[in-house]
Amino acid sequence: MSTFHERVETKWQDRWEREGSFRTPDLPDGPRYYCLEMLPYPSGRIHMGHVRNYSIGDVVARYYRRNGFTVMHPIGWDALGLPAENAALQRGAHPADWTTQNIDHMRRQLRRLGFSYDWEREFATCDSSYYRWNQWFFLKMWERGLAYRKNGTVNWCPGCETVLANEQVEAGRCWRCEAVVEERELPQWFLRITDYADELLDEMERMPGWPQKVLVLQRN
Numbered sequence: 001m002s003t004f005h006e007r008v009e010t011k012w013q014d015r016w017e018r019e020g021s022f023r024t025p026d027l028p029d030g031p032r033y034y035c036l037e038m039l040p041y042p043s044g045r046i047h048m049g050h051v052r053n054y055s056i057g058d059v060v061a062r063y064y065r066r067n068g069f070t071v072m073h074p075i076g077w078d079a080l081g082l083p084a085e086n087a088a089l090q091r092g093a094h095p096a097d098w099t100t101q102n103i104d105h106m107r108r109q110l111r112r113l114g115f116s117y118d119w120e121r122e123f124a125t126c127d128s129s130y131y132r133w134n135q136w137f138f139l140k141m142w143e144r145g146l147a148y149r150k151n152g153t154v155n156w157c158p159g160c161e162t163v164l165a166n167e168q169v170e171a172g173r174c175w176r177c178e179a180v181v182e183e184r185e186l187p188q189w190f191l192r193i194t195d196y197a198d199e200l201l202d203e204m205e206r207m208p209g210w211p212q213k214v215l216v217l218q219r220n
Contacts, residue, residue: 013114022116028070035061035071039078039125042102043087046109058115065116074121075110077103080131082162083176099126146192156184163188 002010016022037057040050061073079099088098103124110117123130141147155164159179163186168175193200204215 009112009114013111016114016116022071022073022118023120024070024072024118031069033061033064033069033071035064035073039076040106040110041078041083042099042106042124044102044105046106046113050110051113054110054113054115061116071116072121073117074123075115075117075119076122076130077106077124077126079103079124079126083160084126086160096126099124141191146195147189148192149187149189151185151187152190153183153185154188156182156186158182 035057037054040046040054057073061071065071077099084099085095088095091098107122111119125131138147155166155169156162157164157174157177157179159174159177164174164181169181172181173179174181201219204210204218207215
């Protein structure tokens with residue numbers, strides 16, 4: 001027997017789906033608002049950190065809808081990279097199968113939570129229809145001298161066998177597998193963002209509401 005809240009939730013979620021309440025027209029009239037949260041990594045299950053993060057985004061999207069905006073609120077999956085491959089290998093599964101199964105499971109969970117996503121705009125970063133544009137952008141930057149290759153010192157995790165950002169190193173260990181992180185010099189690609197440093201710094205002065213901690217990290 002379903003509980004009262006389950007009957008209420010499924011009633012309205014079914015109606016939202018039937019009426020396309022959260023679908024975004026390609027060429028809307030009037031004011032528009034784009035609401036995008038950080039894409040979830042399809043690790044297999046939704047946890048409370050996901051619920052907290054995406055509930056906040058959903059409140060923002062619904063607020064702007066109620067105030068007359070056409071809101072684009074897409075959802076996707078941060079599903080490409082070595083961590084996904086390593087996790088699949090640890091489970092004796094093919095990375096494509098493991099990732100697809102996780103996406104299917106997490107999609108069901110997010111839909112059950114009733115978030116106001118336009119599911120017709122769902123995408124996954126491991127899909128070639130998405131990452132072909134990453135490749136296109138990179139080639140354009142390379143053609144214009146904005147991408148270049150040289151040796152550089154990196155944080156190397158021997159457990160994940162990949163490079164880590166400084167923020168992914170906690171007390172000298174990998175945030176994911178807790179292996180001791182090493183410093184290595186490796187050939188790698190760089191983007192010449194210094195060509196745009198002044199423009200980026202100026203734009204940050206026009207970003208009200210951003211936490212100072214984030215702005216300081218970006219400036220540095």
